[in-house]
Amino acid sequence: xxxxxxxxxxxxxxxxxxxxxxxxxxxxxxxxxxxxxxxxxxxxxxxxxxxxxxxxxxxxxxxxxxxxxxxxxxxxxxxxxxxxxxxxxxxxxxxxxxxxxxxxxxxxxxxxxxxxxxxxxxxxxxxxxxxxxxxxxxxxxxxxxxxxxxxxxxxxxxxxxxxxxxxxxxxxxxxxxxxxxx
Amino acid sequence: xxxxxxxxxxxxxxxxxxxxxxxxxxxxxxxxxxxxxxxxxxxxxxxxxxxxxxxxxxxxxxxxxxxxxxxxxxxxxxxxxxxxxxxxxxxxxxxxxxxxxxxxxxxxxxxxxxxxxxxxxxxxxxxxxxxxxxxxxxxxxxxxxxxxxxxxxxxxxxxxxxxxxxxxxxxxxxxxxxxxxxxxxxxxxxxxxxxxxxxxxxxxxxxxxxxxxxxxxxxxxxxxxxxxxxxxxxxxxxxxxxxxxxxxxxxxxxxxxxxxxxxxxxxxxxxxxxxxxxxxxxxxxxxxxxxxxxxxxxxxxxxxxxxxxxxxxxxxxxxxxxxxxxxxxxxxxxxxxxxxxxxxxxxxxxxxxxxxxxxxxxxxxxxxx
Numbered sequence: 123x124x125x126x127x128x129x130x131x132x133x134x135x136x137x138x139x140x141x142x143x144x145x146x147x148x149x150x151x152x153x154x155x156x157x158x159x160x161x162x163x164x165x166x167x168x169x170x171x172x173x174x175x176x177x178x179x180x181x182x183x184x185x186x187x188x189x190x191x192x193x194x195x196x197x198x199x200x201x202x203x204x205x206x207x208x209x210x211x212x213x214x215x216x217x218x219x220x221x222x223x224x225x226x227x228x229x230x231x232x233x234x235x236x237x238x239x240x241x242x243x244x245x246x247x248x249x250x251x252x253x254x255x256x257x258x259x260x261x262x263x264x265x266x267x268x269x270x271x272x273x274x275x276x277x278x279x280x281x282x283x284x285x286x287x288x289x290x291x292x293x294x295x296x297x298x299x300x301x302x303x304x
Numbered sequence: 305x306x307x308x309x310x311x312x313x314x315x316x317x318x319x320x321x322x323x324x325x326x327x328x329x330x331x332x333x334x335x336x337x338x339x340x341x342x343x344x345x346x347x348x349x350x351x352x353x354x355x356x357x358x359x360x361x362x363x364x365x366x367x368x369x370x371x372x373x374x375x376x377x378x379x380x381x382x383x384x385x386x387x388x389x390x391x392x393x394x395x396x397x398x399x400x401x402x403x404x405x406x407x408x409x410x411x412x413x414x415x416x417x418x419x420x421x422x423x424x425x426x427x428x429x430x431x432x433x434x435x436x437x438x439x440x441x442x443x444x445x446x447x448x449x450x451x452x453x454x455x456x457x458x459x460x461x462x463x464x465x466x467x468x469x470x471x472x473x474x475x476x477x478x479x480x481x482x483x484x485x486x487x488x489x490x491x492x493x494x495x496x497x498x499x500x501x502x503x504x505x506x507x508x509x510x511x512x513x514x515x516x517x518x519x520x521x522x523x524x525x526x527x528x529x530x531x532x533x534x535x536x537x538x539x540x541x542x543x544x545x546x547x548x549x550x551x552x553x554x555x556x557x558x559x560x561x562x563x564x565x566x567x568x569x570x571x572x573x574x575x576x577x578x579x580x581x582x583x584x585x586x587x588x589x590x591x592x593x594x595x596x597x598x599x600x601x602x603x604x605x606x607x608x609x610x611x612x613x614x615x616x617x618x619x620x621x622x623x624x625x626x627x628x629x630x631x632x633x634x635x636x637x638x639x640x641x642x643x644x645x646x647x648x649x650x651x652x653x654x655x656x657x658x659x660x661x662x663x664x665x666x667x668x669x670x671x672x673x
Contacts, residue, residue, distance in 0.1 A: 196356040208442070208487045210356035212349050212477035215485055222489060226482070226550065229490050231524050233551020236483030238494040239464070241471045256480045263553050270555070279461075 125150035193217040237263050242289075261290050320648075324401050325434050326501060327635045331453025335622050336570045338501040338541070338635075340456045342463040345486045345495035346445040346470070349477040353487040354412055354442060362423045362440050368474065369439040370425055376469040378437070379429035387424045393653065396644035402450065403428055403436045412440075435466060442487050443495075445470065454570070456498055456562040460554065483550060493550030498561055499528075502569065505540040505619040506576035509588075516569060523565060524548050530611075539611035539638060544569070581623050592620025596629075600671050604657075605664040610641040617671075629671070637670055 125132045130150035192199045198210030200218050209215065215222065227234045240260060264287045271280040326339035347353060351365045366386075374384055387395060387404065388411070395409040404426055411422035424440035438446040447470070449463040477485040483493035491497075507513045517527050528543040544566070546557050580588045595616035599605075618634045620626035639645055641663050647654055650662050 196352045198356055202355075206355055208355045209353060209489070211352040212347065212479075212485045215479065215482060226489050226492060230493065230548040230550040233493065233548055235481060236479070236493045236550060238483060238496070238553045239467075240480070241476050241478050242468060243471060243476070267553065267555050270559075 123148050125153055127153040191217065235259075257290050261287060264290070320397070320401065324639065325432055325452055326402055326450045327639050328452045329631060329635050331451070331455055333570050334453040336502055336504070336573045337454040337566070338503055339450050339452055340454055340459045341448060341450045341497075341499045341501070341543075342456065342459040343497040343499075344445075344447040344463055344467055345443040345484065345491045345497075346447065346467070346474075347477040347485055347487065348444050349475045349485075351444065353444075354440070355487065357440075359423065365444050366423050366425050366439055369437075369445060370427070372470055372473045373427040373437055373439070376473060378427070378466045378469050379435050381430050382427050382435075383430050385426045385428075387426050388421050392420075393644050393647060397648060398426065400639065400642040400644050401433065403433065404438055405441065405446075408438055408441045435462065437466075437470075443491070445474075454500065454562070454566060456500070456558055456566075460498070460558055464554070491549055494552070494554050494557070496549055496554055496557060497545050498557055499543045499545030500561075500566055501530075502542045502544060502573070503540055503615070503618065504542055504569075504573050505615050506580055507573050508540050509580060509591075510576045512572070512576060516572065520544060520565075525565065538608050539615040541611075541615070541638075577619070577623060581625075585625075588620070588623065589625045592616055592623075592625050596620070596626060596671065599667050601668070602664045604660040605641070605667060606660055607641055607643065607663070610663055610667060611638065614638055614641070633670060637667060640666060640670070 123132045124130070126148055128150060130152065132148035132150055193210055193214045194217065195213040196210035198214055198217075200221055203209055203214070203218065209218075223234070237259060264283055268280055268283040268287065271277075271283060326341070329338050348365060348368065351357065351361050354362075357365070370384055374382060385398075387398070387408070390398075395404070398404045399406055399409045408424065411419040411424070422440070424438070426439070427437045429435040434450055436448045436450075438448075447463055447466055449459045449466070451459045451462075479485055484495040486492050486495055504513060504516070507516055520527050524547045526543075526545050526547045528545070530538045530541045530543075546561065595613040599610070599613050599617065614634055614637055617626065617629070618631065621629050621631050621634060640649060643659055646659055646663055646666065649666060654662055
């Protein structure tokens with residue numbers, strides 16, 4: 123296959139999933155490195171905003187014998203993760219979701235779902251962003267903690283938990299800035 | 305420590321009190337539990353993690369976090385340090401006070417050689433040093449709260465409140481399913497590590513320590529040495545902490561540790577101490593007095609050697625077989641014999657041989673007067 127930009131053989135093949143539709147690009151190594159593809163480089167702010175990600179979507183780079191998935195934001199590959207044990211950015215969790223989930227479950231002795239604290243901003247701004255099930259799960263945990271706090275006569279903590287529960291019950295009435303003091 | 309808030313303390317040398325919260329050993333079960341620690345790992349959604357962050361990214365993270373840390377009222381008095389501007393001795397001082405981790409003191413080590421000038425900072429509360437927040441460690445933010453004795457509940461409440469204050473002005477990386485997103489997936493979820501620093505000399509002497517370690521490992525708990533991950537257990541001091549962070553709420557982890565697991569270990573160590581006192585009294589008196597004799601007569605002392613004998617002296621004090629010595633003096637020495645603190649006390653840089661001599665002199669003076 124020829125490169126989209128010149129007559130050289132295309133060796134770098136990118137597939138991005140944008141809003142459910144797959145978009146393909148085929149480039150030679152020289153043209154690929156000009157566009158920041160193929161050679162892992164730190165992503166610039168421009169590149170980051172250029173991608174719209176859906177769960178599980180990764181950047182596929184086919185330079186060698188087998189395709190390599192990279193995080194579209196920081197360009198980390200799964201091989202790099204395996205080498206260092208660290209991810210490159212928050213979006214890596216989306217890009218490598220299917221490979222990471224079994225590892226995560228093993229590392230946390232079967233734990234696969236967060237049941238702890240939720241940032242106030244997430245509750246306030248994205249309260250509706252949590253699925254109904256997620257909200258119900260969280261409410262159950264809070265309810266148990268509330269009962270324990272009342273039983274232990276920890277009224278200050280109980281009041282805090284009650285406030286948090288209220289925010290979960292009425293997410294539709296909530297709003298506010300995404301970042302900054304609210 | 306002097307120097308405060310927004311004032312630039314770079315030109316001033318670091319000055320600290322002779323002791324620190326985690327060595328005060330006050331409060332509940334302080335005979336066995338020196339301190340309780342809560343650590344939260346947090347990241348900004350807007351910036352790459354350490355491995356993929358450029359110098360510009362790290363400077364920007366530092367800027368954003370510093371403003372927030374100094375403006376959000378996380379403690380009555382907060383000091384900020386640009387750690388990359390500090391020399392190696394000063395950074396070691398911070399490590400010895402458990403305000404920063406060893407990898408953080410060396411600079412970014414993931415994906416390359418340690419870089420001393422790697423942009424990173426520390427905010428901590430004074431004078432109590434209970435709260436310390438590292439910026440640009442493995443995660444963008446590492447919030448740590450340490451309280452004396454067995455006080456995980458109090459430490460958690462403080463860390464939780466600080467986290468709320470920071471979060472109100474920082475875009476945290478968070479996923480409803482996976483929780484707080486961290487550079488290493490092993491910290492994912494709550495990003496919470498709760499630990500206690502335990503002094504377990506009697507369990508070592510009675511040969512029961514391995515049993516405790518095995519039991520801890522079966523309960524998904526990690527047992528680490530004096531300086532945390534990868535360090536040796538100097539002076540019979542161990543850090544016990546939760547290992548998993550996903551799938552359990554913070555209060556569940558707290559409850560399991562504070563009301564179930566740790567009280568059992570405390571009871572186990574106390575039982576072993578009692579057994580030593582009733583069944584091997586002369587042997588334990590002998591060992592404590594020998595340790596004290598060595599510390600008050602040696603002319604050269606290595607750090608680990610000093611720690612090991614201090615551990616036996618501390619046990620002797622706790623069991624009442626070394627009258628006339630108080631626990632605080634021994635606790636303080638656990639900190640003062642460390643290389644950077646020793647050099648601070650002497651007031652100049654020393655090579656290893658000089659340090660051994662100075663350490664012996666300081667220990668002698670502190671224990672005899």
